[in-house]
Amino acid sequence: MTVELTGVADEVDELRAKLARAEHQIALLEATIRDRSNEAARINHTLRTSHEFLRGVYRAMPGSLFFVGEDGTVEDANDNLLHLLGARQDEVIGLPAAGLFAGEPPPFEELAAAPVSRSGPRSERMLQARDGHVVPVLFSATTLQIPGERRRSVVCIALDISERKRIEAELRQSQKLESVGRLAAGVAHEINTPVQFVSDSVQFVGETMSDLRSVICGYRAMRAAVLAGEPCQAAMASVTALEQDLEIDELLDRTPRALELARDGLQRVATIVRSMTMFAHPHHQMQPANLTEAIRATLIVAASEYKMVADLALDLCELPLVTCHLGNINQVILNLVVNASHAIADTVQRGGQRGQLGVRTRHSGDDVVISISDTGGGIPETVRDHIFDPFFTTKEVGRGTGQGLAIARSIVCDVHGGQLTFETELGKGTTFHVQLPTVPEARPHAS
Template identity: 35%
Template sequence: MCVCDDDKDRKIATLRKRLSREVRAREQAEQLLESKALELFQVNQNLLGSIQKAKNRSARVNAIMNSIKDSVVATNQKMEILDVNKSCVGMWGIPYAGLMGRSVLEFVENRQIADYEALCLSASADEQDEIKEFNFRTLDGGFVPAEVKISTFQHDDERFLLHLIRNVSNKKRLQKEREAMQEELANAAKWEAVGQLAGGIAHEINTPAQYIGDNLHFLSECNEEILEILNKALELKKACEQNGQYLDYVQEIDRLIEAYDLEYLCEEVPQALKQSAQGIAQVSHIVRAMKNFSHPGTEEKKPFDINAAIDTTLTVSRNEWKNIATVVTDFDEHVGLVPCIPGGMNQVFLNIIVNAAHAIDVKGHETMGEIRIVTRKLADQVEIVISDTGCGMPPEVVKNIFNPFFTTKEVGRGTGQGLAIVNDIIVQKHKGTIKVATKEGKGTSFIIRIPCK
């Protein structure tokens, strides 16, 4: 064996050692890689789990926020909107994206902006919890009243405001309705008491008025007879005078005739009796009308004389219209008896007649106005048209007249309930119809139709 073979063997041995070292190192590296990959896989799995959990949590928080009936708005300190819930989108009528970045103050009624800022400041300063009411603009140009509570929260070293906005328009409407109902009940009780009192007084006046009327009639008849006797006595006095008989008596009679002014008495006494009889007849008419009117309204329909009821109502309400309008009636005698709730129908006529008088009054007093009431028998209905030459109504008034508590009159003159009650009585209680035709400055007509059966 030569030297070069030895050398060669050594080199091969060295190479083999290196190779086996490298193979081991590679095997170790592969094992390490495998274990790291496993670790990474597990970390990744955990991460995916966490992301899923975070997503679920976020979806749950969203669902919770969107299920809140109140509006929730998150803003930064500059009051710029960062997030809102679904109720808020509904309340303001603006899509979610359209709200982002806008100032919450844009939605507050102008005159309340300073107060709203003050509430935000006090919330930022963590002062006591306050709930205040503000009006918020809506897309249709209106406002909704809402109670606002503001709190703060911290996120990423920044402070934010959370505005909790509760729409209270329903609550307010219910409260208003409750108050109105109470007022209506109180009014109804008051009117019932006044009605009963008026009915009682009318009843008390009725009997003496009747015998005053009867006595005046009797006195008128007696007076005519006394005048007849007096005329004969005067003829006798004249005959005595001419024949020169009983001249003492004749002189005494002449003196009395002059002292008491017989001519005047003969003229005035019958006049006075006639006027008194007319006056007491008027009193009796009014008393009868009051009795009819204050009669506790039965809720049941019964045959009802519409023409007579309008007449009665005109008498009762005379004070309202006598100085501002003349009343013209044109009654169809074929109207006959119609099934109605008497108290309700009386109220309908009274409300419309009083409104007509007010409308004429509003227009001015230069000339007397006119209230015209026409009744007509139609095929299976009765039509009642009550027209006035009053101020008429602009469209924005017309569309509201049947709404409860709508009035254009000053406090004390109108409560805005009249036509709401009229509408209820005609449409709900009598299954009839009521329409209005009006021209500003010219007048108004209410056209009522009631079924005959």
């Protein structure tokens, strides 16, 4: 009996030891669970805080950010986009993303099918605000895979470039007025020449009228004598002698020609003034324009740059109206004509013969091409890659600022979606080609 009790006591002790160990393990497990629970709570708090922070950043970031689903509808948009559009979130979410844009929208279907995490090319687009005005933006997009899901979302960024556009327009206008200022002396000379022969012709007509007045007074004296019944032979002889002295027949022949010269001179002045007005007047909206007329007007403005060193060779075909900022295109033509004139002048100064400035227009599919060529020395190979860089110039100080070709390329390529290219050969000359679509479309923006 004692042995049995001893065995039971040992079993009880063993059970108590196991229970103690189990209680200890349970306590450890509870502590671990509490630690894990606290850690999970901290992680959840951190995630919530991070999510709220990132959400705040997304909402407040200066760029306009929005998400477009595979079906082409807007899934989310930040506050800056809503501010640009002048719309509430419920007026944007769920609507087709293409409806946010004026003109051609981005190709959202192509973007959604693009490789994940690959950014598409930047392009200039126009957002359509609720009040009707448009906002120029620089648009870019990246396609992302939604974590844990098979669907994709296109992350779109639209940066407001209204201020940049305004500054670019002011810079172009400033450079245009600078060009007008540089050409002012030549234009003044162009005006002075016809004004001078207008002045000479008017002076001749004035003197002729004075002589004719003397002759008319003689004839009136002779008529008075006839009416009074007095002898008129003396008065007739006096008038005849006066006519011979004044060479009245020659005056009568020359006076109409002098008036014609005066009229031609005034027309020439009017043409120059009209060309200057057409060249310098800012055009804030694209509209259909006659490029042939614009080219002729710009050549009149720039005549003083080339007429002493080159002959002008025009080959202008009939062109359709081109939708453009005409004042900007005038600026491009002027910059190219002035550069060509300077290239020819440099060759002439080095002992070369009188050169030729060529201006030609032609069709190229739906585009028009303006080609401006010179017989200068050509562009050295070492600088060809830099001629469109801002402030790059090979001219001496005071003759060029290095902005002409940079602004010309910006106008042609960025503003009008065209191309500005050149061909050059050392010792032969250079030809620049301005290719413009008749109706510009939104095209990728150069990165």
